[in-house]
Amino acid sequence: MSDQTSVSGVQGEERNEYSKAESKQIRARSRALLGSLLKPLHAKLWVTAAAIVVSSAAQVAGPALIAYGIDQGIPALIDQNWFPVAFAGLAYLFTGLIGGVLIASYIRLSAQISQAVLIDLRTRVFLHTQRLSLEFHESYTSGRIISRQTSDLDAIRELLDEGLTLLVRGLMYMVFTAVMLLILDAPSGLVLLASLIPLGILTRWFQLRSQTQFRRSRVASAKLIVQFVETMTGIRAVKAFRKEKRNEEEFGALVEDYRTVNAKVLGLFAVFNPGLALIGNTAVAVTLLWGGFRVVDGSLEVGVLLAAVLYTKRFFDPMEDMAMFYNGYQSASSALEKISGVLEEQPSVPDPVKPVDLWNAEGTVRFDGVRFAYTKDRDILPEFDLEIPAGQTIALVGSTGAGKTTLAKLISRFYDPSAGRVSLDGVDLRDLHPKDLRRAIVMVTQEAYLFSGTVADNIAIGKPDATLDEIKAAARAVGAHDFIESLPNGYDSDVNKRGGRVSAGQRQLISFARAFLANPAVLILDEATSSLDIPSERLVQEALQTLLADRTAVIIAHRLSTVSIADRVLVMEHGRIVEDGSPEQLIAGTGRFAQLHAAWRDSLV
Template identity: 65%
Template sequence: MSITGVRGEERSDFTKAEGKRLRQRSLALLGSLLHPVRVRVYWTLLVVVISTAAQVAGPALLALGIDQGLTQVVQNHNWLPAQLIVGAYVITAITGSTMMAVYMRSSAVISQTVLIDLRERVFQHTQNLSMSFHENYTSGRVIARQTSDIEVLRELLDGGISNLFRGVLLMLFTAGALIALDPSSAVPLLVALIPCFYLTRWFSETSKKQFREARTFSARLIVQFVETMTGIRAVKAFRREERNEQSYAVAVDDYREANRKVIRLFGTYDPGLKVIGVFTLSAVLILGSFRVVNGVMDVGVLLAAVLYTRRFFEPMEELAMFYNSFQNASSALEKVSGMLEERATVTEPEDPIALAHPQGALDFNHVRFGYNEHTVVLPDLDLHIPAGQTIALVGTTGAGKSTLAKLVARFYDPTSGTVSLDGIDLRRLSNADLRNAVTMVTQESYLFSGTVAENIALGKPGATRDEIIAATTAVGAHDFIMRLPEGYDTDVNKRGGRLSAGQRQLLSFARAFIADPTVLILDEATASLDIPSERLVQRGLQTLLSDRTAIIIAHRLSTVAIADRVLVMEHGEIIEDGTPHDLIEGEGKFASLHTAWRDSLA
């Protein structure tokens, strides 16, 4: 065998193994969702069995009524058998309809219970995943999992699974009833199963790939739409509307083409089933007619055989539609289960060490870190920051400043070495203790929908209005808040869209300060402030940082002036360490940066 052939076989085996693993993972998720409602599921299936049996009894009762009840009326003027048969027919019809109503209500309860559980799982799991996941997994894909993928599952659960069970039961009961009524009439039906089997097999194998592609293109559409709307300011600023429209049109066309292939599949499969059904029904009718003429078969039995044959193929068409939903749902379930399979890289310790009275001393001991195995940001960092000290991190872009801050906030864990707070490895602290001790303010200054006061109180749930005002006054935000239409009760609108970038940053400062952390990290947090606002914040910082450890990352060297100590970083290493005054007076990197900054103001 050629090398190419061997590789092809290996790839085929891998694909099959991967497909099997995806199916097992999806079924495991579906099983865990159905487990809490398993009693109701069993009850619903029992209802379906009763309803289906009642429906299947109808044609047999019609045959009995025609061949037995009607004969008794004509020959003996005895109406009792006919009345009993009619009564039985009415009872089975009412029973079938009643059970169907019960089934629909019960299946709706199952569907909604499962979907609520799944939505909560996806939200909670996604929220608890580490920053490494969120920085690699686009927000559009996350939204697609929570919206379109779960919506597809809803369509399946709202009736698809129960309809499948009902359809299979109906076919089995119908075939069984036909064989019991007249085995000869069942022969054409059994023969018809052969082309049905091969047609369904072709449809199954072909549609798996095409439905998966359709889900993939659907997710790409959502991703592109979300990214465009999220970055609409950049779109407008750089006049990307036309280019975005072109790329979105390509995505739409890909999705349309994927759906066209799916529709073409159904355009072959569904008519194929109908053609097989028509030929089978014709065969039963023709053969039965000859037998009736020859006196071998009763008219009522022929009518029942025709009805059973027709009814046998009805659920097959429904099963084709179910398969549409099933394949869509399978692809969606694979994607949702895949995201739920993601594991946090930063985990809660099993036996955390309590941090009763944090002081704020930070230590980096031989810390090595990279965002992936190919890129090392911090090769071997040793650093001690005493409690209560304010340090400023400066350096060129990519020097490792923000990475250092993320390790202190434990957004990531070091590849090797330890980051400690008051001598305790951060990996040994509970998330609650760590979040109470360390607060990070970034340049993004994200605000949630709600009032100004509510956004500030996120730093300290239950904070009083006086505490909120004290925090905003300290950072210089109180005056502009009072000029808002409703002061502290002003709705900031979606993502703080009603406020300027500088105002949002001031509110994020107030939110961090009211949390009263032991360690405060400001990652380019003054970048969105104008000069007057920055001076107000600096005055507030000098007061509020006096008794806590602070790490300030800034390109504006004016912000560095309030620091006790300056660390200059380059390629993940600290190349200068000293007070702002000493470094300015020196001839190193910081001195040249300070000179360039001062010249830019001239």
């Protein structure tokens, strides 16, 4: 099944090690993503590259001008000729000025490119994860999604803001420096080229060892964020079960793991930076020593020797910056791999290629030979057939794990069946236009989620263009109007932080009003009355009897009082319907529902 592929991709993304084939595929995927992000910015990229090249060339000209000023200008001064010295000085100032202006230009351009890429990428991640099916979000924790939008994007931002310009500028500077040194004094250039051998060995050693460590650092950072987000999200459960101490130990272990990984990274720099300095200083010493002997025998001028020493030293200056770039590059590369992995995920419930319109659904729901499994080794619904006529209210009853919620998710098309078809008014849900599907079928779950904003805004989610009178009518229908009016600002009250200003039962009533305002052809209530007290539940039941008239309704409830308003009761066990009839018929019998009803009545006594 496609959902299995999706889950394995999500889980595999957090591994530290990959096979060569996987690594190659991941790198290709990341490069393709980066290419698509940079494609609209090609013009700015070329202008930025030109500014970096010219500014690097201007800066590299400095030592050569100094050499000219010393070797040509000083002898000319003896003859009262100021031109060579003045030319060298003015040219040095001019190249410095040009270099400074161009540096400011490419810094500004690179910042614009960075922000454009980040905005594009951040928007892509948000829109794509929102489009992905419920199966993805049930397997991919919220903490990991937040990690993609925070620490991973920050790593990419740091690379784009400074890292890339440091790399390109450093490479250009080193190339121009080597070329100028070879032109100015070939023997000194050969010393520099010889130093590239140990430099290459040291750089390769650093690259191979740091690549793994930086990826582990990103994974350790993501785990920290996930632990923090999940702890804060579930803080009520943490407090209720006194889990603070265990969380402290778990978080401490993650912090220690993160510290250990970063210590290993710093250990690599502790070898790389001194090694780099040793190679650079050795090259400068050899250039100075050999050049000194050549100055003595008259084969080399003093100014050229000074320029050669400066060029040799300057050649190694960008290397530390490039090592820091590699640090940022590895972090950003690992982050881009994870983000590209999320963007590669495909909905397990895809939109139809040729959608069928259903403007006015009547509400007939059919299951024809439906088989469904979350995992390959266990069917939740084996060969399931069912017809729910339009306007009928059915109640699904059964023990936990019987398949009731799965049935509701298939009707809502949160999942597609593994085999068979689920249809609405004869149209396969897989062919139905998404807008018509969401307008025709609404599901109210046990978790009454309220978004930041006013009570009126939350009720109007299912019908954004609803008037205040329509919103109030929906609230009255479910018995929510009185408590809403009692809030400080009535319907304009901000529910604040997932509905923290209202009780659980009140949140559920608001979600009921939201669903009723949407006026769906099929309404699914999945344990939707579980948060209501007895008076509120009775009030909602009274409203339901009126509002569910001429509407198909599927009610999943353990409270059998809620089941009493149904036209038909389906008792499910192990993904099969074992009893089917009106509440009165099943209560009068001796089956499973009659036993459940008797037990419920005894509990009331």
